[in-house]
Amino acid sequence: MKKLFLFLVFISFGKAFAQSEAPSNLAAVAVSSKQVNLSWKDNSTRELGFEIERSTTSETAGFTKLGEVAANVVSYTDANPPANTYSYYRVRAKLTATTFSGYSNVVYAFPPVAPNISKIEVKGTNWIAITFKVQGGKENGNVVIQRRQGQGGAWSTIGSFDSNLTFYDDQTVPLDNTEYCYRVSWTGAPNEYSNIACATTLASAPNPPTNLSAVAVSSSQINLSWTDASNNESGFEVFRSTDNANFSKIADVGANVTTYVNAGLNASTRYYYYVGSQRGGTPSRTKSNTADATTQSALPNAPARLTANATSSSQINLSWADLSDNETGFEIERSTDNRNYSKIADVGAGTTTYTNTGLVSNTQYCYRVRAKNGAGNSGYT
Numbered sequence: 001m002k003k004l005f006l007f008l009v010f011i012s013f014g015k016a017f018a019q020s021e022a023p024s025n026l027a028a029v030a031v032s033s034k035q036v037n038l039s040w041k042d043n044s045t046r047e048l049g050f051e052i053e054r055s056t057t058s059e060t061a062g063f064t065k066l067g068e069v070a071a072n073v074v075s076y077t078d079a080n081p082p083a084n085t086y087s088y089y090r091v092r093a094k095l096t097a098t099t100f101s102g103y104s105n106v107v108y109a110f111p112p113v114a115p116n117i118s119k120i121e122v123k124g125t126n127w128i129a130i131t132f133k134v135q136g137g138k139e140n141g142n143v144v145i146q147r148r149q150g151q152g153g154a155w156s157t158i159g160s161f162d163s164n165l166t167f168y169d170d171q172t173v174p175l176d177n178t179e180y181c182y183r184v185s186w187t188g189a190p191n192e193y194s195n196i197a198c199a200t201t202l203a204s205a206p207n208p209p210t211n212l213s214a215v216a217v218s219s220s221q222i223n224l225s226w227t228d229a230s231n232n233e234s235g236f237e238v239f240r241s242t243d244n245a246n247f248s249k250i251a252d253v254g255a256n257v258t259t260y261v262n263a264g265l266n267a268s269t270r271y272y273y274y275v276g277s278q279r280g281g282t283p284s285r286t287k288s289n290t291a292d293a294t295t296q297s298a299l300p301n302a303p304a305r306l307t308a309n310a311t312s313s314s315q316i317n318l319s320w321a322d323l324s325d326n327e328t329g330f331e332i333e334r335s336t337d338n339r340n341y342s343k344i345a346d347v348g349a350g351t352t353t354y355t356n357t358g359l360v361s362n363t364q365y366c367y368r369v370r371a372k373n374g375a376g377n378s379g380y381t
Contacts, residue, residue: 022102125176177203203280206230219267267298300324300371313361327371
């Protein structure tokens, strides 16, 4: 009976001793969505190592071995904690190959979920808005918004805001027509950044050109010129109309260009023009003055089928076909050697005959006729 009592006392003492060697002061810190750091106090002098267990069920059930560390090591990093859920941890000392201390206290951690920028909007020349989502509530600290210029700029913090914030209007963007990028984090997890979202601010409108003029240089071409009154345009837009009411764009030209040649036009037609400047897709708020010009008349077609009929010793009658509808008249020329011609008469538009009198008898005369108008002369018959 005495031996049995001593055996029971030894067992009870052994259990109590093993429990006294259990690690204590276990703590868990979620430093990112991919890392939870554990630390504890080593209360044993004879452990072979420590076993770390994790549960995603509760603090009393569902634990499985996560890893182990050597004797005297008092920290462990969980490099793959489950996302969007609580993880529970406990630690025990390994005393022999088959015996262990009691468990430490149970702790939990909720790894922060990286914020997500879902929308970025350009609202002006110095105004960009972002919409984002954060999870985890106030235990993860305040929302921190950062901005950089372009793809290679340095990040700077705009501010730290309440964790319930999901939308931010940045109306202090320094430059127009410039790309800026944004990212979001928490003060509680300063290295857990959102995706990066970038947008380019609107370009400030350039001044419109002035002193537009239009000059018709032929029946199919009008030359434009203007004064560049802006120092920040990326180009100019040229507009044209035939009724001074309905304009359409006909050309884009580069920055600092102050002329444009409009060719391929219809003859005897009045055209109206105005020019606007633009920068980065943003047009000037006003346009240039309107200038107009009328293309010159087209050259008339040459007459054809010229005939000469001597009706007496001093008279020859001429006739030809009028193949033009825009001549102002015809010129008749004569030669006695078919090489050296001189004009002998002008007749009106639509005329197709001419009587040449006062000639010398028994003499050969050669003739040619051409049409004319304000644009010039046609070819000869």
